[in-house]
Amino acid sequence: MNNHLPWKSACLTAVLALGVSAGALADSHSADLDHLADEVLAGGCAGCHGTDGALSGLVPAIAGRPAEELEALLLQYKNGEGNPTVMDRIAGGFTDEELTRLAEFFANR
């Protein structure tokens, strides 16, 4: 689908003309794309915890807390424990493996 986009080759031409390596461009893309799947998985969390889970307000921040702690909390909520109001309904929508990824994502913010 992207192959017929005319700008793609033109863009590379322009970048090359300025002496920027096409390889560096490709690298920066793949680096971004590695995070992209986790960003999408974690996207909804920002709705109550702020961008990157870092907002400390009426809802607690989750960024930078240890991954084990976050994972344990999420699993607890998923099982309906720990007196959740809404987090049981949220955590229940993810597999255990997805919850692990979420915990690691926010631990590294």
Next chain:
Amino acid sequence: MRKIQFALLFALSVLLAGAAVADGSGWDRHDAVREAVGDATPQLGQLRMQMPSVSEDGSAVPLEISIDHPMTDGDYIESIRVFATANPNPEVVDFYLTPLMGRAEVSSRVRVNESQTLYAVAHSSSGDVFVASSDVRVTVGGCLMTSDDDIAEFGQPRVAPPRNLAAGQPGEVRTLVTHPMETGLREGPDGELLPRRMIDTLIVEFEGDTVLTVKMHTAVSENPYMRFFMAPETSGNAVFRWTEEESGDTVEEQMAFNLS
């Protein structure tokens, strides 16, 4: 390779889905519809069936069926039957029309259990058969989760007569009666099946002549709503009578129609 095949298949299925748009084709794949069509070769594309393409509440999906066709004693649409092929009972509702209606257009609200194609089959008095279809995707919106409330009792008939009725001109009539339309297929809170309790028919008469008979099946929504046309030549009395199956109980509403 496998991936490519899948992509092709997907593209093909999208194309096919696009081609199957609501012209009534595919009717012969369903027994109930085939039976309603009978031996005739039906005409597609003339009967119109309007339903929302996506419904967020399958318990009451608006349905409108119409056709540009004479409604004279010599040639009129005498029946329109509706089928939901993926419902537990494919029969939805049957309208038996007369020339006194003046226009072959009817509406109701019906239950659509899951995403599917619904069909309408119309017969004219001169033997023509028309088929139409409508694809409906049913999905319960996330914010729409509701909880059960009170059960409706049989009663409270409502009729909205036509505004500015002129002699022989079709005027819109809307009717509603409260009734649970319990299908006998649904579990109550205690896990037991709730007993079936249905309205069988709505019969509309004008000065003693039958204008319209509606036969209801389990797919007619709670508190049945019917909209149709009447074209009286004179002022007179209209009677609307709903009859419950089993009990035979009736609820009746009378109304004077005055030509303006």
Next chain:
Amino acid sequence: MSNDKKNLGAVSRRSLIKGLGAASVLPMVSACGTMTGRGSADARVVVIGGGFGGATAAKYLKRGNPNLDVTLVEPAEVFYTCPFSNLYLGGIREMNEIAHNYDELKDVYGVQVIHQLAQDVDPVAHTVTLGDGTTLIYDKLVMSPGIDFRWNEIEGYDQAAPQYAPHAWQAGEQTRLLRRQLEGMDDGGVFVLVAPDNPFRCPPGPYERASMVAHYFSQHKPNSKVLILDAKDNFSKQGLFTAGWNEFYGNRIEWVGLSGDGRVMRVDAVRREVETEFGTLHQADVLNVVPPQKAGMIAERAGVTDDSGWVPVNPATFAATMADDIYVVGDATIAAPMPKSGFSASSQGKVAAAAIIAEVAGETPPPAYFTNTCYSLIAPDYGISVAAIYKTDSSGEVEVTSSGLSPAEADRSTRALEAQYARGWYEAIAQDTWGTRY
């Protein structure tokens, strides 16, 4: 990702554009001034609409790839949210507390913001025409156009009617007008709220509004009533709302559903009179009509709406099914089972942004996940919610992996906590969308 990195990206892009100058191999259009060259950017992305869906998409496009040239088109310099506008009607929040601007998008993320109305889209030429005649070229277009109203679908509710009988379903001057009318109403009056059939923006919204108006009445006009005339027999969180109303407002709120002759067919906005399907007349002292809706006008101009008036999309990417390189998010889309809510729009904006970033890089978009939580306040310290998680399955359809309501039986402290979390949600999503800090 640090801010430095983003700014660096923006600076280098600007200098590259300068460096390339007229020698650029890329087409530029300059109808009335604004030039939109791609320069060295990976792609030019235009975003129409600065609400929850559009502002979020613009931000997450730049976060994910600072080398995208992102232009946001939004007529308003100050954006008022529909969420929490009911709290303003209830007298527990002011307009400046639901107001947001585009400073963070411009200054921190390097989004170009143009305060114009998008008037036309040419999906073949890949151009957007603005109110001042400027033409923008896009490689990818994101539209978050919100809703428009189906004028006269309720007879008499035309474009002139809202000045007498406000809809207040797009926040701003309409919301202020409705509050002024409520404040000007004599005690003992009737507030009539006309609620539409599905689908419409914010399914619990009319019922939260009824709650907040009843709260205002309980404080200031104790003999006044709320009458909801509804074109539906069921509504969002009905059991929870009904229980809450009984607890706080008794018979101050009356709801009449479709089967009880609640569907309004005709409105006389000047006389504040409505007529229902079966001919019942209701006289209101303040009349609030939430009319039937459709996708925002620009979606229709772009040719991406179907005969339902809404926009069909591929739920895995929120690409419009009826045009290439156009993504539509938010209330304008057919996204059920996701509701038309600000949270859904934000979630969809992130999925569309990720899909664009991946596609520009020649990669497959990542699997889509969506979240929605709709909080509603029945009283200032009594909140309820419905929440759900959605994924696209292998066939590309949306599946609901979890969903649920607040419990029917809960003590006051749980409801108070949910009311607090409702405010926390607003604070967080406003920060995530516009960078607003409270």
